[in-house]
Amino acid sequence: MSSTPGSPAPDWYKDFVTDSDAIVLDHSGKISLLFEILRMAEELGDKVLVFSQSLISLDLIEDFLELASMDKPEEEEEGAEPRPVIYKGEGKWFRNIDYYRLDGSTTAQTRKKWAEEFNDITNVRGRLFLISTKAGSLGINLVAANRVIIFDASWNPSYDIQSIFRVYRFGQIKAVFVYRFLAQGTMEEKIYDRQVTKQSLSFRVVDQQQIERHFTMNELTELYSFEPDLLDDTNPEKKKKRETPKLPRVRDTCSIARYIPRYIARYISRYIARYISRYIARYIARYISRYIARYIARYISRYISRYISRYIARYIARYIARYISRYIARYNDKA
Known part of the structure; x- marks a missing residue:
């Protein structure tokens, strides 16, 4: 080939x-x-x-x-290199x-x-x-x-x-x-750095202008630069630039059991508070709606009854006065 x-x-x-x-x-x-x-x-x-x-x-x-x-060899031959x-x-x-x-x-x-x-x-x-x-x-x-x-x-x-x-x-x-x-001192380490940069940019809100869309010549040259970290060197300038991150401690079953009562208490308190608040809100809303409805109905009934009685009284008075005046006028004409 x-x-x-x-x-x-x-x-x-x-x-x-x-x-x-x-x-x-x-x-x-x-x-x-x-x-x-x-x-x-x-x-x-x-x-x-x-x-x-x-x-x-x-x-x-x-x-x-x-x-x-x-299968692992049970006995190595004399003079032969161990597998x-x-x-x-x-x-x-x-x-x-x-x-x-x-x-x-x-x-x-x-x-x-x-x-x-x-x-x-x-x-x-x-x-x-x-x-x-x-x-x-x-x-x-x-x-x-x-x-x-x-x-x-x-x-x-x-x-x-x-x-x-x-x-x-x-x-x-x-x-x-x-x-x-990640292989230290290789391209993988720099690829991971670019991953972190891309993820941080994706979490941000940017405009239509794409930030750092293209690589510059200095950034491309930096990708191919080889600077292995000398961990055993006593010179502080040659030591590792970035410290190794500390891994989080994995909680075992005993440590998790300690947090269970606290978590249950928080959950119950939140649930009770939410339930009580909803119940009180519904009760107050229902009571207020009933009270307002009764007050409005009572006020409207009173207002309507007064208005109707006043209107009927006026209408009857006018009708009676008109009828009496017509009757008196007819009587005077006959006389």
Whole structure:
């Protein structure tokens, strides 16, 4: 396969790594951390989702899962190099049994079937789901898992947010943990900084003029600058510019139990206050409406009776006076 002019050869990496390096887990910090999380999740009985934009990364994870499923050698031969231990847990990793993979080639029927098997509470072996970010970050419900691993960063933060919402949704009964893997000193760290900027802008109300729509040349140059953080250096100027954020403490069952009476008391007090206020408001409104209606009816009846009696009296008086005057006039004419 010929490469385009100016691009590196397809086998450029062979000058730096060998075939034996492909089975060394310690060469990748992300893979090492991933298998450690899988081991801890297996001990706790939790299920894990792994989202990655790269199909090659998913293939690499599957290769290490296959190596981890191999039987551990009971006794190593003398003089032979010991086989590295990939997975320190007790379980095995067989595809479509212990783990599933979903990408663009997965059909809709298979997608639905695997989701139902993964969400089945009786399925204790299916505890890992490898998902392509663009293929599985929408339209799938995997609440059986409560740990999400964002294996690589995306320029569009909505993909990562939607990936988290595959488990953080209605039906989830466990605490949800999200792990975002970022390689320090690489482009991923700067991509994540852009994610934070984009999310902060999306939360603001702006006009039709799009703020910072295009990158400047200085910003593009900064993306390709390499400044690894020297954590062990004693020089304060070379230390890490941004401190590592402190993770929130996860409340255990005992600490949660302390807040239950307080929460119930607050809820009951709010409910009682709301109910009493509604009841009082309805009673006052009903009483006022009845009182006003009675007062208006009484006033109108009195006013109408007075007006009618006065009008009738005037009409009768005029009629009698007119009749008497006509009678007297006729009598005078006859006389």
